[in-house]
Amino acid sequence: MATGFTFTVAATDGAARTGAIKTPRGEIRTPAFMPVGTAATVKAMLPESVRATGADILLGNTYHLMLRPTAERIAALGGLHRFMNWDRPILTDSGGFQVMSLGPLRKLTEEGVRFSSHLDGSKHMLTPERSMEIQALLGSDIVMCFDECPALPATEAEVAKSMRLSMRWAQRSRDAFGDRPGHALFGIMQGGVTRDLRQESAKALTDIGFDGYAVGGLAVGEGQEAMFSVLDYAPGFLPADKPRYLMGVGKPDDIVGAVERGIDMMDCVLPSRSGRTGQAWTPRGQVNLRNARHKDDPRPLDESCTCPACTGYSRAYLHHVVKSDEIIGSMLLTWHNLHYYQVLMQGLRDAIAVGRLAGFVASFHAGRASGDIDPL
Known part of the structure; x- marks a missing residue:
């Protein structure tokens, strides 16, 4: 484990875990x-509003930042944390997923990927x-x-x-990363929806040795049922003492x-992207x-929510600013959605800590099934 980077599991409930990742920039x-x-x-x-929602860590994007404003420029200006005024942990993806999604604008070889911006x-x-x-x-x-992330559906071959190429790249990533105290390197398991390939990938990564392990190559069009079927076994292939x-x-x-x-750990553009299109996530589902x-x-919008959108504004106002394409609409609904997600995470952590996850999950699904409040 990288110096200054530790992961502890405080409680489990079935396969679910709650705990903390400690980094020099703060606890996750x-x-x-x-x-x-x-x-x-x-x-x-x-950034301070994101922190106010309860977020402990943000994700940054290697592909977009390398093109604009460039990593070299950010480094010269003091690094990404100072550049974007966020002093807590940041995780950056490798750029692989974005490059793979370029399609005809890229050429894949053993060496890497050549692409057009x-x-x-x-x-x-x-x-x-x-x-x-x-x-x-x-x-x-x-x-x-x-890593390379093939779009599904794809043949098993x-x-x-693709997975074996990613495992060779994982070794090269580990070698190039070197020894960087206070910074952690995560490997990425691939293998699509095939159990044997997932197991082979996990073994290859574990043999190399990483500070944490990602389950990659899901949420790329295979559907929730297929994703859950992989998650029924894939996390168990990874070391229990490292974050997943x-x-x-x-x-x-x-x-x-x-x-x-x-x-x-999870990340997604959904709460912020939804907020910019007038969609809100609530305990009763999507509005x-x-x-x-x-x-x-x-x-x-949600009388149980303590975010600014819900404590200061009516549904009528939110409807008005969304329909008028006013910037405050995106601001308020993004804040609400990020707040909702963090409240959900806190609820999951609390439920796992006291061994009551099943009850929490049942009430979560019941709330969503009830649907939005009746119109006036």
Whole structure:
């Protein structure tokens, strides 16, 4: 384990765990949801507002930051934490997923991926070594290995070939990362929805040795049922004394199901992206503030919520600013959604700590099934 980086499990309930990751920049309570700050900003939010929702850690994006404003520029300006005014832990992804999604704009070889920028067409080469260099320049606390993430559906042969390439890249990432006290490196398990490939990938990563392990290659179109079936066994292939991170997940019911299956960390653009399109997540499910039913409704979005959107504004006002494309609409609904996600995580942590997860999950699903409050 990296110096200054520790993970402890305080309690378990079935496969679910609660505990804490300690880093030099602060503690991350697990299970943790990490808001996504793609381009050194969680869209429509101030960093201190993100912290106020209860977030302990943010995610930054290697691919976007290497293109603009460049990792070298961020390093010269004091690193990503100072650059974006966030003094707590930051996890950066490796850039692999974004590069893979470029399709015809990329060329994959054993060395790495050559690609054209989606911004200006400029040519770049991203390798495990370059990904480690960029993430070191950014100064992120948790660094992700460079991997390839094949889009599903894919043949088992394609998934196996891709996974083994990712495992070779994992070794190169580990070698290039070197010894960086206070900074952690996570390996990424691949293998699609095939148990044997997941097990092979986990063994390869464990043999190399990492500070934490991600379950990659899910939430890429396979559906929740297939994802949960993989999570029924995949976390158990990974060391129990290291954090387990499910990348790119997800909707609230995805998160609850993942935590039930032993996942400690998750990230997703969903709460912030939904907030910018007039969608709000509540204990009663999703609410679309664009709908006309809200235009005369003086009630709060969620009367149990303590976020600024719910304590200071009516559904009618939120409907008005969303329909008018006013910036405050994105601000308020993003804050609300991030707050809702963090309240959900705290509820999961509290329930695991006292051995009452099953009851918490049952009431979570019952609340969502009840649907939104009746129109006036």
